[in-house]
Amino acid sequence: MHTVDLLIEKTMKTKNPSVIGLDPDIRKIPKCYLTDVRAKDPLEAVAEVIYRFNRDVIDTVFDLIPAVKPQMAFYEKYGSCGVAAFEKTVAYAKSKGLVVIEDAKRNDIGNTAAAYADGHLGTVAFLSGNYAKMFDADFLTVTPFLGSESLSPFLDVCRKQGKGIFILVKTSNTSAGEIQDAVTASGCTVSRSIAQYVSEQAETYVGKHGYSSIGAVVGATYPREAAVLRGLMPKSYFLVPGYGAQGGNADDILPCFHPDGLGAVVNSSRGILYTHMSDDERARCSRQEYLEGVRRATLQMREDIYRVLKKNCKKMIY
Amino acid sequence: MHTVDLLIEKTMKTKNPSVIGLDPDIRKIPKCYLTDVRAKDPLEAVAEVIYRFNRDVIDTVFDLIPAVKPQMAFYEKYGSCGVAAFEKTVAYAKSKGLVVIEDAKRNDIGNTAAAYADGHLGTVAFLSGNYAKMFDADFLTVTPFLGSESLSPFLDVCRKQGKGIFILVKTSNTSAGEIQDAVTASGCTVSRSIAQYVSEQAETYVGKHGYSSIGAVVGATYPREAAVLRGLMPKSYFLVPGYGAQGGNADDILPCFHPDGLGAVVNSSRGILYTHMSDDERARCSRQEYLEGVRRATLQMREDIYRVLKKNCKKMIY
Numbered sequence: 193m194h195t196v197d198l199l200i201e202k203t204m205k206t207k208n209p210s211v212i213g214l215d216p217d218i219r220k221i222p223k224c225y226l227t228d229v230r231a232k233d234p235l236e237a238v239a240e241v242i243y244r245f246n247r248d249v250i251d252t253v254f255d256l257i258p259a260v261k262p263q264m265a266f267y268e269k270y271g272s273c274g275v276a277a278f279e280k281t282v283a284y285a286k287s288k289g290l291v292v293i294e295d296a297k298r299n300d301i302g303n304t305a306a307a308y309a310d311g312h313l314g315t316v317a318f319l320s321g322n323y324a325k326m327f328d329a330d331f332l333t334v335t336p337f338l339g340s341e342s343l344s345p346f347l348d349v350c351r352k353q354g355k356g357i358f359i360l361v362k363t364s365n366t367s368a369g370e371i372q373d374a375v376t377a378s379g380c381t382v383s384r385s386i387a388q389y390v391s392e393q394a395e396t397y398v399g400k401h402g403y404s405s406i407g408a409v410v411g412a413t414y415p416r417e418a419a420v421l422r423g424l425m426p427k428s429y430f431l432v433p434g435y436g437a438q439g440g441n442a443d444d445i446l447p448c449f450h451p452d453g454l455g456a457v458v459n460s461s462r463g464i465l466y467t468h469m470s471d472d473e474r475a476r477c478s479r480q481e482y483l484e485g486v487r488r489a490t491l492q493m494r495e496d497i498y499r500v501l502k503k504n505c506k507k508m509i510y
Numbered sequence: 511m512h513t514v515d516l517l518i519e520k521t522m523k524t525k526n527p528s529v530i531g532l533d534p535d536i537r538k539i540p541k542c543y544l545t546d547v548r549a550k551d552p553l554e555a556v557a558e559v560i561y562r563f564n565r566d567v568i569d570t571v572f573d574l575i576p577a578v579k580p581q582m583a584f585y586e587k588y589g590s591c592g593v594a595a596f597e598k599t600v601a602y603a604k605s606k607g608l609v610v611i612e613d614a615k616r617n618d619i620g621n622t623a624a625a626y627a628d629g630h631l632g633t634v635a636f637l638s639g640n641y642a643k644m645f646d647a648d649f650l651t652v653t654p655f656l657g658s659e660s661l662s663p664f665l666d667v668c669r670k671q672g673k674g675i676f677i678l679v680k681t682s683n684t685s686a687g688e689i690q691d692a693v694t695a696s697g698c699t700v701s702r703s704i705a706q707y708v709s710e711q712a713e714t715y716v717g718k719h720g721y722s723s724i725g726a727v728v729g730a731t732y733p734r735e736a737a738v739l740r741g742l743m744p745k746s747y748f749l750v751p752g753y754g755a756q757g758g759n760a761d762d763i764l765p766c767f768h769p770d771g772l773g774a775v776v777n778s779s780r781g782i783l784y785t786h787m788s789d790d791e792r793a794r795c796s797r798q799e800y801l802e803g804v805r806r807a808t809l810q811m812r813e814d815i816y817r818v819l820k821k822n823c824k825k826m827i828y
Contacts, residue, residue, distance in 0.1 A: 217621070218637060226637050234636040241637065265622045269629030271597055271644045276590035297617050299653055301683045303535070304583045311587030317536060318552040319544050319559065326589045335617055337655040337678060339685025360655060365619045367657025374692035374700050382692050382700070 194399030195330045195356045196407070196429050199291045200454055202258030204510040208494040209453070209501070210435075211293060212253060213461025214262040214281060216242040220466045222474040222482045238270050239277040246281045249465065250288055252483045253490045259291035259330075261431075261459050282327060293431060293457075294329035297360065301342045308332075309349035313357075331356040333409060333431065336386050337371075347393055347406065356405030356429070361386050361421060364411025364434025383417065387424040394428040403455065404428050410448055412440025412458065419447035422455070430456035436463035436493070442500040453501045453508040464489045512717030513648045513674045514725070514747050517609045518772055520576030522828040526812040527771070527819070528753075529611060530571060531779025532580040532599060534560040538784045540792040540800045556588050557595040564599045567783065568606055570801045571808045577609035577648075579749075579777050600645060611749060611775075612647035615678065619660045627667035631675075649674040651727060651749065654704050655689075665711055665724065674723030674747070679704050679739060682729025682752025701735065705742040712746040721773065722746050728766055730758025730776065737765035740773070748774035754781035754811070760818040771819045771826040782807045 203209050218226065218238060225245050231237040250260065262285075267278035282292050298308040310316050312332045315323040334346050334357045346357050362372055362383045376385040387408065394404035407429035410418050422430070430448045434440040435458045448456035468489040469477065477485075502508055521527050536544065536556060543563050549555040568578065580603075585596035600610050616626040628634050630650045633641040652664050652675045664675050680690055680701040694703040705726065712722035722745045728736050730752035740748070748766045752758040753776045766774035786807040787795065795803075820826055 215622070217625075218635060229637065234638065234640070234642070237637050263618075263622055263625075265616075265618055265625035265629070268593075269625040269634050269644065271629065272590045272594035274629075275586075275593045279589055297653075298583075299615050299617070299655075300581075300583055301681070304533070304581055307535075307581075307583035307587045311583070311589065311592075316587050319536060319547065319555050320552065322552070324552070326587065335615075335653055335655050337617075337653050337689055338681050338683055339688035339690075341683055341685040363619070363656050365656055365659055367659040370657035370694065370703070371655055371689070371692075371700050372657075374689075374694040374703075376688065376692040382689050385688070385692075 193354055194405050195291070195354055196403050196405040197399040197401055198330070199258055199429065199457065200401045200403060202291055203454065203457070206256055206258055207498060207510055208257055209456060210257065210458045210460060210493050210497055211259040211261050212249070212257055212464050212490065213295070213459050214246050214249065214260050215266050215461045215465065216245055217266060220474065221245050222477055222479070224477065224479050224482065235270055235273040239273040242267065242274070242277045243280050247284055248479065248483055249486055250285055250290065252487050254288040254290055256490050256494060257290070259293050259457060260285050261293040261295050263461070264294060264296035279327065282329060291330045293331040293358070294327065295333045297333050297335045299335035299337055299342055301338050302345070305342050305345040309346045313346070313355040314349040314353045331358055331407070333358045333360065335360050340389055343389070350405055351397060356407060358407040358409045358431040359386060359390050361390065361408040362410050362414055362417055364413045364438050364440065368411065383421065384424060387421050390428055391425045394425060398427055401454070402427065407431060409433065412444045413438060415444045415447050422447055432456050432458045436460045442496045445497065446500060446504055449501060449505060451505050451507040453505040453510060458497060460493055463493065511672055512723050513609070513672055514721050514723040515717040515719055516648070517576055517747065517775065518719045518721060520609055521772065521775070524574055524576055525816060525828050526575055527767070527774060528575060528776045528778060528811050528815055529577040529579050530567070530575055530782045530808065531613070531777050532564050532567065532578050533584050533779045533783065534563055535584060538792065539563050540795055540797070542795065542797050542800065553588060553591040557591040560585065560592070560595045561598050565602055566797065566801055567804055568603055568608065570805050572606040572608055574805070574808050574812060575608070577611050577775060578603050579611040579613050581779070582612060582614035597645065600647060609648045611649040611676070612645065613651045615651050615653045617653035617655055617660055619656050620663070623660050623663035627664045631664070631673040632667040632671045649676055649725070651676045651678065653678050658707055661707070668723055669715060674725060676725040676727045676749040677704060677708050679708065679726040680728050680732055680735055682731045682756050682758065686729065701739065702742060705739050708746055709743045712743060716745055719772070720745065725749060727751065730762045731756060733762045733765050740765055750774050750776045754778045760814045763815065764818060764822055767819060767823060769823050769825040771823040771828060776815060778811055781811065
């Protein structure tokens with residue numbers, strides 16, 4: 193099965209093309225999660241808080257969303273203990289039927305890129321010669337700075353293992369254009385040049401719903417460019433950051449979608465996890481109050497996006 | 511102390527501007543390391559082999575080189591167990607007085623980039639509010655694809671913690687130019703535009719030997735471009751990949767150096783760890799035979815590079 197088909201089916205079932213970024217930050221996690229910690233070791237205590245927090249968030253929203261997007265940086269910053277919490281989070285999200293989009297922006301060449309691809313999406317060899325899955329994410333974000341030969345090891349693993357990647361094409365931040373708007377030898381921008389490569393690769397790897405698991409990251413903050421990129425990569429799924437906290441709204445994400453209401457998933461991290469409550473409220477609330485807030489914010493985001501899609505997508509199929 | 515000063519002092523002491531890439535690959539590690547493993551769990555067994563192998567290599571060459579460059583991908587592919595082996599490797603290398611250049615090519619924006627910078631170079635907060643160092647690498651490689659605002663969180667941590675980064679400017683691989691040779695709004699290539707940014711940042715953060723800990727990755731395989739980049743970034747240290755296995759030779763790395771014989775460190779991974787023996791030899795050799803080969807290859811690389819520098823660097827100071 194193509195992993196993009198699973199993402200599409202979950203999107204149709206939940207009537208929701210939005211995903212939640214699991215970015216645990218102990219300075220922002222409600223205080224009630226920081227007490228009652230069993231682990232004595234300070235690193236294991238942080239890892240315990242992160243995993244419990246994620247598990248509660250997943251339990252609260254798994255019926256409303258197709259996927260979660262854990263951002264590796266927030267786990268890796270706590271070293272191997274943090275990475276272990278990441279592994280448990282991925283396994284738990286998958287056990288609840290969620291698609292896992294790992295946001296790690298990995299990039300390198302040759303056998304190094306292959307090592308990342310094997311570890312995050314594929315299988316790795318043990319001393320016995322047996323192979324096993326490691327992180328086992330469904331999708332991984334990948335940075336294309338080293339060119340096409342840095343992407344092909346990831347593409348190989350996707351094809352072999354039925355997995356997907358989102359290649360950074362146009363990111364949501366204000367300095368994105370410094371490199372991404374530069375003009376390549378073929379006369380178009382870096383973003384559009386990568387888009388052409390993504391499209392070629394996507395054409396050879398299409399699932400039963402007509403979309404490819406070779407996708408692109410396209411920020412919500414550049415809607416006009418998103419429309420051009422949508423045209424250049426008709427079969428690729430888009431992962432759309434920049435909604436909410438970074439300034440993109442429901443109208444801005446519209447160009448990322450096809451008339452069937454598919455073709456993109458929109459991410460929100462802070463808006464769902466943190467900013468629906470003030471710092472003060474997060475310092476005082478109970479877990480139940482907090483999780484009710486998470487569910488309300490998730491429903492609100494679904495409603496905002498669904499309303500805009502329903503109104504504008506002429507062939508909306510869900 | 512600026513971390514670049516430590517790198518320079520170790521380079522002068524060992525008369526060696528070359529570093530060894532610690533890229534453990536169980537398909538290439540000599541067979542003699544794959545036996546006698548204590549751990550029962552297959553993942554912990556791999557981690558044990560990786561750490562023992564690295565420790566032996568470090569013990570064999572620590573008096574000959576200024577630094578090691580562990581490539582995170584080869585550890586991370588084994589999940590949290592692999593990352594634990596990475597942590598132990600970094601600590602062991604530092605205990606032997608080596609500078610640690612972590613090759614992880616991390617990249618992101620805002621608080622996500624800050625999380626990477628804190629974890630790899632800086633300190634992280636525990637639940638108690640206390641801070642502790644995590645990976646504690648001396649240098650980290652960073653990819654600039656998301657523009658200057660993706661680099662500033664790393665620069666902040668470098669300045670606060672006396673650490674360094676090598677920003678990817680011109681990589682050694684054949685498809686490097688697809689993005690890195692594109693022309694930016696300022697009329698120069700992406701590589702040169704990043705070089706200008708690196709240079710500006712480097713100027714504000716210079717150690718006692720006149721070099722900056724804000725460095726650049728410049729491949730050995732593009733010597734003419736390296737000469738231009740050397741001129742654009744006079745105070746930045748260069749990390750030079752592509753020597754040996756990727757085709758660069760001792761003459762090719764010359765443009766990366768200043769007339770004092772400083773300004774760059776040249777990496778070799780496969781040439782030191784693997785290709786000085788055939789697959790067949792690595793399947794049959796003893797640890798002693800293997801490590802003698804590692805030491806010979808390290809001495810050979812030092813001699814090759816030192817000879818070229820001594821001949822061409824008019825103000826060679828070591």
